Amino acid sequence: MxxxxxxxxxxxxxxxxxxxxxxxxxxxxxxxxxxxxxxxxxxxxxxxNTAARNLAGTSSFAIGLVYDNPNAYYVIDMQNGVLSRCKDEGYELVIHPCCAQDPEMHKEIATMIQRSRLAGLVLTPPLSEQQDIIDMLDELGIAYVRLLSGQDKTPEKSTEVPASPKSNNCIYVDDYAAAYEITVHLINLGHKTIAFACGDAEHKSTTERLAGYQSALKDHNLTVDDNLIYEGNYSFESGVEGAKALLKNNNASNITAILGGNDEIAAGALFAARLMNIAIPEQLSISGFEDSPFSRQTWPKLTTAHQANSVISEHAARLLFSKTRGSRKQDKDIITTFTPSIVIRESTGPAPN
Amino acid sequence: MxxxxxxxxxxxxxxxxxxxxxxxxxxxxxxxxxxxxxxxxxxxxxxxNTAARNLAGTSSFAIGLVYDNPNAYYVIDMQNGVLSRCKDEGYELVIHPCCAQDPEMHKEIATMIQRSRLAGLVLTPPLSEQQDIIDMLDELGIAYVRLLSGQDKTPEKSTEVPASPKSNNCIYVDDYAAAYEITVHLINLGHKTIAFACGDAEHKSTTERLAGYQSALKDHNLTVDDNLIYEGNYSFESGVEGAKALLKNNNASNITAILGGNDEIAAGALFAARLMNIAIPEQLSISGFEDSPFSRQTWPKLTTAHQANSVISEHAARLLFSKTRGSRKQDKDIITTFTPSIVIRESTGPAPN
DNA sequence: AGTTAAAATGACAACGCTGTCAAACTGCAT
DNA sequence: ATGCAGTTTGACAGCGTTGTCATTTTAACT
CATH class of the missing domain: 1.10.260.40 (lambda repressor-like DNA-binding domains)
Structure with a gap:
């Protein structure tokens, strides 16, 4: 046998x-x-035999995926993208959900890495933004790839191998550009008073999305009003509360559109609008972000920015594998910056009168 | 170091x-x-060092979780439940999403087991129902636990160690009882013509839920009408189609309630009802099943049957660990049959007039 | 104290593979 | 043929644990 x-x-x-x-x-x-x-x-x-290979070799045939995200769709997509690459490379995937708040987090991750002698690690936001974790990984000298919100600012993509091993290990999602695009979409529909319901303030994606929204307004000569910005988190409940707060005395501000920090927030806003008997999109346009499956399962379906999470995570895994021992062929097809593309559905429409 | x-x-x-x-x-x-x-x-x-332990020991410190389920919430809950037990036991979890349709599936799983020398396997539906996979596992002599829809029919829970190692390795979810309960809830609200939108026909849970629904009707002297049963699958789209088909010429049948095979179907029905300008729950009651997070994110919120997936999978893992080498203490607190409990929210109400 | 069984500890060889480094082969120019 | 560099292959010693089984220590009795 x-x-x-x-x-x-x-x-x-x-x-x-x-x-x-x-x-x-x-x-x-x-x-x-x-x-x-x-x-x-x-x-x-x-x-x-994986165990024997792991023991005898210099590093193991396993990579890790760490995340702290309440969004099941997001996590599953991330897993599947990485998993598909692992399958091809004959690697195993060690998943590690964790709590970003925990100050001992980096130690826990270090323990996991050492126990399993992981060949590398894929970090998703917000863990990918935490300096203490990055420092720990550098100290351990382990390969890792960070999923980040922002743009690739590599000065000039040199053909040389990068001097520092630390560089070139990020995959960017250009939330700024996508938020800009959605905002422009709303502006083109005639909206002049557009609110923004933020996700968690600590997340880079929140600031990026907010900045994109603000830039779009400025570029179209609309005033950026802090009263139109609600600070919440990436949950449905926060969306409900945000919309309620924003729309409470709406005679004064006359908001005609809300840009949700993600689909959950947008769905929450939808829910709140319904509670307040506001017709979507006739009286109020609402837009989501991320295009998670349930943005298609709301009524009406959400306009949102499509973020191909499984593709993104697959590229993250590719990038990681290009850094580990095999490193046979230079994988030249790795995309390092993804820009979510706007998907227009039924929750946004022309501004009322 | x-x-x-x-x-x-x-x-x-x-x-x-x-x-x-x-x-x-x-x-x-x-x-x-x-x-x-x-x-x-x-x-x-x-x-x-995990690798060394795996190599030297008789079995590795890893168990597997196989699933084929499009529902991200379900999968994440399953993973987290098993993971929490793995953490306690110092085991790793190897996740394995797969495609139940693939006739070579059992070979793929066998390969995975052998490569990783898994100590055991947790099987979720519908994989847990596939005989070819079960046979393969028995042949390999590996410990496994099946998550099944149904009731524990162990003749009389003997205090003796079970004769066959194959027995006592199932965790049951009593879909029948839960569906019965929800149906009674609807009946008590005065509904007399209650439709049922099925999930995938091959899934045991579908037949169990259907049977529970039918029994409840019978027990309350309501006719069981096959025209009120829509055969779909566990998707949102299927829920939309199902509700449309069911309600198309509703003058004749006069359906006042729809029981969805799961929350997605129910959400789909909600969506369809809205398209057709039917008020929920005033004109039509809709109930879901499973209590996934988005049953709280629909409008109105779904009445459903709460299924504690992470608890269920945690017990599955416990049961599995009680069968692997450690097997130190008999874990007497393992629950082998779970009955989802009904959660009444806003999508169900008294039958119209 | 002396005997004996049971409990606690230790010595050492696997486990199945890969890294190292040396040996054998290849093709090609002399 | 002969030599030489480059390519391909092989022998063997670990990798860091655990299983086996022998040995020592302890406790429980006469």
Missing amino acids: KVTINDVAKHAGVSMKTVSRVINKEPSVRKKTYDLVMQAVTELNYQP | KVTINDVAKHAGVSMKTVSRVINKEPSVRKKTYDLVMQAVTELNYQP
Whole structure:
């Protein structure tokens, strides 16, 4: 039942080491030998033992994914993207949900890395923004990739290998540009008083999205009014509260559109609008952000910015693998900056009269 | 930087094996020795090497979770429940999303098990219902726990250790009882023509929920009409289509309530009702199933049956661990049958006139 | 104190693979 | 043929634990 590398070696008439080379796709193996070994592998249905490989090798065949995000859709997409790459590379994925608030977080992550001797780590926001974690990873000398909100500001993409190993390990999502675009969409619909319901203030994405919204207003000669900005968090409840607060005495401000920091907030705003008997989009336009599945399951369906999370995380994994031992071929197809694209659905419409 | 068991042994003045015993919480270690070792462990910040333990031991310190479910909330809850137990036991979790349709599925799972030498497997529906997978697991002789829809029919819970290792490895969710209860709730509200929008026909949960619904009707002398049953799947879209089909010529049948096979279907029905200008719950009551977060994010909020997925999966993990090597204490607190409890919210109300 | 069983500890060889480094082969120019 | 550099292969020693089994210590009795 249990087939070892030794069995394969005997069967193919070569040494264990040669089989090992084939398994690991090392370059210096003659085609003939390669085929011979592969045939034996197939015939015996050999399965390399992960534990043994991890123990004997310099690093293990596992990477980690750490996250602290209440949004199940987001997390699943992230997992699946990374997982698909892991499958191709023959790696395992160790998932690690955690609590960004915990000041001991970086220690917990360090423990996990050491126990599993992870080959690398993918960090999602907001963990990817925490300096103490980054410092810890640098100290440990482990490869990692950060998912960040912002733009790739690499001075000039040099053809040289980057001097510092720390650089070139970020994947950016340009929330600024996407928020700008959505805001322009609303402005083009004739909206002049557009509110913004923020997500968690600590998240970089919040500031980026807010900045995009503000820039769009400025560029179109609309006043940026702090009273139109609600500071909440990325939850449905926060969306409900935000909309309620914003719309309470709406005679004065006359808000005709709300840009939600994410889909949950927008769905919450939708909910609040309904409570207040406000017709969407006739009386009020609401836009989400992220395009999570339920932005299609609200009534009406949400206009939002599509963020291809599973693609993003897949590229994060690619970038990570390009930094780990194999590192065979330079993966030139890695996209490092993603800009969510606007998806117009039914929750936004022309400004009333 | 790297601390081995040998270092700890020297530091504590005992043998490696004794340290190993302490790490693994084996019984025959004197308290004094135990403390001595633990102190050394703490002082040196020793982290057991998972790979080495996996290799040397009889089975690895990892269990698997396989699923094929499009519902992100469900999957995340399952993961978190199992993960919390893994953390306590010092195990790793290998997640494995897969496609139940694939006829080669069981081979893929077998490969994963062998590569990672998994100590056990938690199977969620519908994978847990597939005979080919079960057969494969039995053949491999690996411990596994199945999450199933139904009731625990163990003849009489004997105090003896079960004869066959195959028995006592299921966790049941009593969908029948929950569907019955929800249906009674609707009946008590005066509804006489209650429709049911099914999930995937192949899923056991679908038949169980349907049966519960039908029994409730019968027990209350209401006719069970197949025309009131829509065969869909567990998606939002299916809910939309189902409700549309059901309500199309509603003058004839006069449906006043729809029981959705899950929350997504119910949300879809809600959506369809809105399209058709039907007031919820004034003209039509709609109920969901599962109590996923977005049953609280619809308008109006969904009446549903609360299914504590993370608790359920945690117990599944417990049951699994009670079957793996450690198996130290008999975990007597494992619940093997869960009955979702009804949560009444705003989407159901008295039958019109 | 002396005996004996039980409990606690230790010595050492696996576990299945990869890194290191040396050996054997290859092709090519002499 | 001969030598040489480059390529391909192999021998063997770990990697850091745990299982086995032998040995020592303890406790519980005469």
